[in-house]
Amino acid sequence: MVSNRAETLQRYSLAALSHLALIAAWQFFVVYHEVPRFVMPTPRATIEALLIPNYRWLENIWVTSVEIFGGYLLAVFVGILTALLFSWFRTFELVAMPLLVSLNMIPKVALGPLIIVWFKYGIGPNIMMAFAICFFPIVLTTARGLREVEPDLLDLVRALKGSRWQIFAKIQLPNALPYIFSGMKVAAILAVAGAIVGEFLGSDRGLGYLMLQVQVTLDTPAMFMAVILITLIGVVLYGIVLALENLLVVRDARIR
C-alpha cells in the first residue's frame, strides 16, 4: 500500500512536470524567436487577457459550461435509456438501430445552420449540438455492454428460475457499467467540441463566441485564454467521469 501511494505521487508529479515543461517551452519559444504578440502571446500575456473586464470571462465560462454539461448529461441520460430499450425490446432495436447508424453519419456541423433556422441561436441549440455529437457513442457502448453476458452465467440463473429482472439488475447492468463508462469518456471529449462548434455557428455568448469577437481585433492573447479555458472545462468534465468510474467500477472490470 505504501509503495502504491508513492507510485501515485510520482505519477502525479511527472504529469505536473510535463505540463509545466510545455508552458516553459512555450515561453522560451516566443521570447527567443521574438514572435509578435498577435501571432503567439507569452503565457504571461495570455493570463493578463483575463484582466480585460469587457470580455466577461465569468459569464462566458458559465454559458459554455452549461452548454457542454447540459448536452453531455442529456446524451448520457437519453443514450443509456435508448440502449436499455434496445435490450428490452429486440424489435425496437432492429427498427431503430440501423436508422441511428444512418443518422449518425450526418456531419453534425452541417446541421448547424438548420438548427439556427429552427431554434434561433443561443444556449438551447448549442446544447442540442453537444448532445447530437456525443449521444451515439454512449448508445453504442451501452448496448454492447448489455449484450455481452456469458451465456453460461445466464444458464446458472435460469436453472434457478431467476426472473428477467434479476438477470438485468444483478448481471446485465453491472456487467455493462464498464462499457457505459468507456462510451462516456469518448462522449466527454466530443461534447466540448460540439458546444464550441455550436457557438462558432451562431451564438451571442460563450467562449467560442468570444473567440470570434476578439479575432476581429486580433487580440490573440484572449483567444489563447479562451482555448485554455475551454480545455479546462473539458478536463473537469473528464475528471468527474473518471472519478465516478473509480467509484463505481471495480478495477479489473474497467475497459481502457
Next chain:
Amino acid sequence: MGEPFIRLDGVRKTYRTRGEEFLAISEASFDVEAGELVSLVGPSGCGKTTLLKILAGLHPHDSGTVMIGTPSEPFNPARDIGMVFQQPLLLKWRRIIDNVLLPAEILGLPPAESRARARDLLALVGLGGAEDKYPYELSGGMQQRAAIARALIHDPKLILMDEPFGALDALTREKMNLELLRIWAQAKKTIIFVTHGITEAVFLGTRVIVLTAGPARMADHFPVALPHPRTLDMKTHERFGEYARRIYRLLGME
C-alpha cells in the same frame, strides 16, 4: 437401495440448425443413486454438455424420460440445482462472498443465514479469509473453488459440473480433484461431473458413463470399484489401468 435419484430412459435430443438435423444424444439411459459422483466422459461433441443442460431443465429433450428425485429425496427443479462451468464465471464487480451468495439472492433466501453459510462454504473449499477479495485477486484454481462454493450455497441436491477443471494447469487440476472428493464427501451431494479427461473420470467417479461422438451415443457405463477415500497412488493400481483402458478402447484410441 430402492429407486434411483436420477433415472434417464432412452433420452434423445436433436438440434435443428439451418434446416439440418443434428443428433446431439441418442438413447441415453442410466441411473444415478443419491450421493453418487458420476463421471460423464467423452470427446468434444459427444453431447455431454447437452445432457447436463437437459438435467438442469434448460433444454427440453425430444423423447425418453428424465426423472429426478425419489419420495424420500424429493427434487425441486427450481432450486435443487447447482452448476459449475469450465470458466469460474464469477462476477468481477462482486467480492468473493457476494459471488457465492448470488444463487441465494436469486432464490430469495434469508440474507443473514445465507451469509453465514457462505462463510462456512468458503472455509470448506479452502478459501477462508478470501471473503472480501475480488475475483481478479485470486488464481484460476481459487476462483474455481469459489464457483464450487457458489454451487453449494442454496444447498441443492444435484450439482452439475461441466469440465470444471478443464482450464486449469495439470498440477492444479490434480489438486482440485482431491479437493472435490473431499468436498463431495463432506457435502454429501449427488454430482454429475463432465470431463474429457479419462484418468480424471475414473479417479473421481463412483461410476463412469462413456459417451462417443459421431453419432453421439452412450457407449458404456460401469461402476468404479475403487475404495473411498481415493488417493493419488490408486492411479497406479492395476484395476485403475483396466478402467482407463476400457474407456480408451471405447473411444477408439487403442
